[in-house]
Amino acid sequence: MNWFGWRAIVFGAALVAGASTPAYAQDDRPTIDAEQLRGRLSPETIDRLTRIAARAQQNGVPPQLIRRKVTEGVSKGVRGARLERAIESYARRLVAARNLLGSGARAEVLDAAAQATEHGVPPNRIRDFAAANRDPRRAVLGLRVIGELRDAGVPTAPAVRAVQSALDRGLTGERLLGLSAAVRRRVRQGESPTDALRAIAGAGRAGVRNAPTRDQSRAAPNSDRPRNQPRAQPRPRPRSGSGRDRG
Amino acid sequence: MTMDPRLQAWLDGDIELEALPETLRDEAAAWSELLTEARSDGVSGAPLGATSRVMDAIRADASRGPVARLRTGLGWLLRPRPMRVSPIAAAAAIALVAWSVTQLALSQPGVGSVDDRVYVQFVISAPDARTVALAGDFNEWDPSIQLADPDGDGLWSGRVALEPGVHEYMFVIDGSEWRPDPNAISYTDDGFGQRNSVLAVTPVNET
Numbered sequence: 463m464n465w466f467g468w469r470a471i472v473f474g475a476a477l478v479a480g481a482s483t484p485a486y487a488q489d490d491r492p493t494i495d496a497e498q499l500r501g502r503l504s505p506e507t508i509d510r511l512t513r514i515a516a517r518a519q520q521n522g523v524p525p526q527l528i529r530r531k532v533t534e535g536v537s538k539g540v541r542g543a544r545l546e547r548a549i550e551s552y553a554r555r556l557v558a559a560r561n562l563l564g565s566g567a568r569a570e571v572l573d574a575a576a577q578a579t580e581h582g583v584p585p586n587r588i589r590d591f592a593a594a595n596r597d598p599r600r601a602v603l604g605l606r607v608i609g610e611l612r613d614a615g616v617p618t619a620p621a622v623r624a625v626q627s628a629l630d631r632g633l634t635g636e637r638l639l640g641l642s643a644a645v646r647r648r649v650r651q652g653e654s655p656t657d658a659l660r661a662i663a664g665a666g667r668a669g670v671r672n673a674p675t676r677d678q679s680r681a682a683p684n685s686d687r688p689r690n691q692p693r694a695q696p697r698p699r700p701r702s703g704s705g706r707d708r709g
Numbered sequence: 710m711t712m713d714p715r716l717q718a719w720l721d722g723d724i725e726l727e728a729l730p731e732t733l734r735d736e737a738a739a740w741s742e743l744l745t746e747a748r749s750d751g752v753s754g755a756p757l758g759a760t761s762r763v764m765d766a767i768r769a770d771a772s773r774g775p776v777a778r779l780r781t782g783l784g785w786l787l788r789p790r791p792m793r794v795s796p797i798a799a800a801a802a803i804a805l806v807a808w809s810v811t812q813l814a815l816s817q818p819g820v821g822s823v824d825d826r827v828y829v830q831f832v833i834s835a836p837d838a839r840t841v842a843l844a845g846d847f848n849e850w851d852p853s854i855q856l857a858d859p860d861g862d863g864l865w866s867g868r869v870a871l872e873p874g875v876h877e878y879m880f881v882i883d884g885s886e887w888r889p890d891p892n893a894i895s896y897t898d899d900g901f902g903q904r905n906s907v908l909a910v911t912p913v914n915e916t
Contacts, residue, residue: 636908642895
């Protein structure tokens with residue numbers, strides 16, 4: 463290829479690379495929508511939240527994460543110093559997660575990593591797990607479950623092994639999410655957290671794809687017990703009224 | 710009369726004879742013959758005075774101002790030119806562009822996900838409630854999704870299309886009481902002193 467050809471290709475690649483920067487870089491909405499919050503929060507609180515959010519964004523945290531958390535708190539009626547403390551703490555964890563996982567990590571993975579950190583999962587374990595699970599959906603689900611298992615008293619190493627093994631076996635969604643609830647149930651019955659996890663994981667490896675999770679303990683089909691679970695529909699149906707499904 | 714730029718490019722050795730259209734090949738052959746004759750007549754080297762003209766042009770170029778240089782730079786971008794690319798380099802360039810476009814599509818929230826949405830049935834028993842709404846990370850925690858209890862038995866329900874992934878949510882009773890789903894598969898601390906219910910939505914093709 464001649465010199466001009468190389469220059470043209472490098473120029474084109476730079477244009478395309480510039481256009482494909484992560485989504486949060488293109489999020490041009492303000493990190494905190496002060497206008498929307500006016501009247502619901504004091505100007506001082508808005509000002510402090512804006513500063514927290516700006517600092518987090520400077521450290522590479524996608525703005526929508528902070529914005530959503532603020533909205534959640536405000537919707538729930540949390541105000542003043544309590545709201546500021548919660549957002550500050552969340553922002554700090556997100557910055558730590560960003561430093562840990564690098565600039566390529568997606569927003570939802572950062573959020574899951576921040577939660578895992580809060581549950582006491584060591585940073586190196588989070589980094590290794592995220593590196594081994596490039597699919598963001600796997601990483602998010604896995605990190606959440608590891609954090610919850612830690613919270614249930616399972617040491618990090620067996621928690622990570624069990625979750626990775628479950629993911630590799632194709633266990634997804636609520637079945638995996640229910641792992642910690644299943645561990646807690648067994649712990650309440652007197653088992654140690656590690657033994658409980660081992661028993662559940664052993665059942666999974668033995669071919670019982672439905673680990674004894676809360677999902678299984680729910681109401682039997684056609685019973686009147688309420689249940690919320692994903693349900694694929696061939697086409698959208700009216701949301702209310704006729705949409706009830708108890709089975 | 711000006712020479713066809715493709716013919717000029719061929720004379721300069723930038724393109725092969727096969728790259729010329731048929732209509733120019735006769736002319737190219739005539740030029741080739743002429744040059745061969747000139748060489749056989751002992752004509753060689755640059756024409757008289759060519760060196761000094763080239764050096765004058767270089768000096769003039771060096772003394773031009775920044776505007777003129779900018780114009781030259783823009784001209785480089787805008788002027789069409791023939792380009793020779795090896796097949797492997799072209800393939801690499803196409804692959805790079807395709808990869809970047811894919812990354813861009815994947816990085817856009819919601820893009821490509823509309824068809825992946827899964828309908829989720831939310832149900833809660835709240836016999837004394839006058840209204841029950843649903844709020845979560847999927848609607849910016851705006852309690853705007855109203856559940857219905859058409860037969861008045863206290864079971865409120867609603868169906869919501871959600872993107873695959875992990876979602877946090879709560880029910881809002883009578884517009885003010887935030888209540889976690891008692892039948893959720895998992896819960897997480899919301900950072901404000903309450904617990905959000907957690908739901909994992911699996912794509913239809915993985916269920």
